[in-house]
Amino acid sequence: xxQPLTSTHETPxxxxxxxxxxxxxxARSGAGAVGLWSTGETMRTLPEIYCDxxxxxxxxxxxxxxxxxxxxxxxxxxxxxxxxxxxxxxxVSCTYGAGGSTRDRTLELCQEIESRYDTVAMAHLTCVGSxxxxxxxxxxxxxxxxxxxxxxxxxxxxxxxxSFAAVSGGLEHANQLVDLIRSQGDRLGVxxxxxxxxxxxxxxxxxxxENFKRKIDAGADAAFTQLFYINENFLRFRDRCQAxxxxxxxxxxxMPITGYSRIQRIASLCGAQIPVxxxxxxEAVQDDREAELAVGVDYAIEQCRELIxxxxxxxxxxxxxxxxxxxxxxxxxxxxxxxxxxxxx
Ligand SMILES: Cc1cc2nc3c(=O)[nH]c(=O)nc-3n(C[C@H](O)[C@H](O)[C@H](O)COP(=O)(O)OP(=O)(O)OC[C@H]3O[C@@H](n4cnc5c(N)ncnc54)[C@H](O)[C@@H]3O)c2cc1C
Numbered sequence: 001x002x003q004p005l006t007s008t009h010e011t012p013x014x015x016x017x018x019x020x021x022x023x024x025x026x027a028r029s030g031a032g033a034v035g036l037w038s039t040g041e042t043m044r045t046l047p048e049i050y051c052d053x054x055x056x057x058x059x060x061x062x063x064x065x066x067x068x069x070x071x072x073x074x075x076x077x078x079x080x081x082x083x084x085x086x087x088x089x090x091x092v093s094c095t096y097g098a099g100g101s102t103r104d105r106t107l108e109l110c111q112e113i114e115s116r117y118d119t120v121a122m123a124h125l126t127c128v129g130s131x132x133x134x135x136x137x138x139x140x141x142x143x144x145x146x147x148x149x150x151x152x153x154x155x156x157x158x159x160x161x162x163s164f165a166a167v168s169g170g171l172e173h174a175n176q177l178v179d180l181i182r183s184q185g186d187r188l189g190v191x192x193x194x195x196x197x198x199x200x201x202x203x204x205x206x207x208x209x210e211n212f213k214r215k216i217d218a219g220a221d222a223a224f225t226q227l228f229y230i231n232e233n234f235l236r237f238r239d240r241c242q243a244x245x246x247x248x249x250x251x252x253x254x255m256p257i258t259g260y261s262r263i264q265r266i267a268s269l270c271g272a273q274i275p276v277x278x279x280x281x282x283e284a285v286q287d288d289r290e291a292e293l294a295v296g297v298d299y300a301i302e303q304c305r306e307l308i309x310x311x312x313x314x315x316x317x318x319x320x321x322x323x324x325x326x327x328x329x330x331x332x333x334x335x336x337x338x339x340x341x342x343x344x345x
Contacts, residue, residue, distance in 0.1 A: 005180065046191055048204060058335065059312075061089050062316045063317050080323040084327065092119055093142050094123055126192070127173075128158075138181070139181055143188065148188055150181060151191040154173055156178070195237075196226070196233045196263050197230075197237075225268065237250075254329075260282040260292060263282065297332075300331045305333070317329070
């Protein structure tokens with residue numbers, strides 16, 4: 001049983017597992033508008049979205065997708081978004097492929113999400129393979145097409161290498177990218193990555209926290225965590241951030257494990273700790289896809305319930321371009337689809 005690590009909220013039964021001025025932009029409205037708060041305003045930048053969640057009726061939920069590589073993948077993504085936007089996510093974020101491989105596609109998709117669904121989009125940007133000038137050009141394109149949030153990241157080392165090397169004239173760390181964005185004087189919303197279970201390349205947790213703080217001090221508005229399955233690790237990290245005076249919204253990143261065979265991959269990709277109990281439950285139903293999905297989704301629902309009771313300012317879902325798991329979790333959390341938007345009257 002996980003013990004509450006902060007005392008402000010009652011911890012639910014967890015089973016046996018142990019910002020700032022608004023951007024000068026007209027508010028959108030209409031049946032397709034999302035991010036609608038109880039006031040009826042549309043929140044667009046990260047500081048607006050997370051500024052005062054106590055006065056809003058819905059917790060801001062965001063959904064991360066990636067640019068598909070095929071036209072079938074595009075179709076599947078839009079089928080997914082057709083459903084997920086009915087849950088009125090505060091925004092949809094779109095990743096930036098390894099090595100900058102999806103640089104243009106990321107922006108095209110963000111533009112399409114904003115126009116097709118009237119939903120706020122956040123474009124990810126990494127330092128990989130780009131000079132400072134190229135990054136500046138990309139940032140200016142973001143602004144020109146009207147996207148108002150950037151997730152500023154360093155990016156991973158190329159496959160087959162252990163360490164990140166900046167290109168000549170490029171940036172070495174995400175805090176420099178945040179600096180670069182802020183040097184433009186924009187009022188863009190800037191998100192950064194956080195690692196409750198410590199970044200795999202970090203010397204130790206204390207140094208990693210110092211480095212995380214550099215991104216916040218450089219002007220990040222909010223931080224989104226790497227996916228994790230042990231809430232205690234997130235809550236301890238949050239306590240350590242608070243002790244360091246880090247006060248930006250820290251949004252947990254949730255990705256349900258939808259199959260036993262995925263555990264190894266998830267652990268090797270980002271080093272997430274997988275609770276033994278969850279692994280056992282998935283193993284017990286392996287090869288029964290529906291049962292595996294149910295186990296992963298149920299676990300994520302419990303994880304989200306506890307995090308919400310601990311007062312998190314939002315939840316960021318790694319949707320992997322699929323809707324089923326996210327939709328089930330949001331339904332269970334009472335964050336149901338809007339009838340007008342889903343066509344149910
Ligand atoms: C929410 C989220 C979204 C992501 N989206 C993408 C994406 O779209 N595309 C993609 O390619 N990857 C993405 N990633 C993965 C991310 O690029 C990798 O985790 C990468 O290894 C680190 O990126 P970062 O921005 O956290 O780097 P940094 O904050 O720069 O940290 C990287 C490492 O360097 C250390 N460090 C940081 N700053 C300094 C400094 N000033 N001096 C010395 N050491 C320092 C840190 O302790 C850490 O070990 C995402 C990750 C998360 C959590």
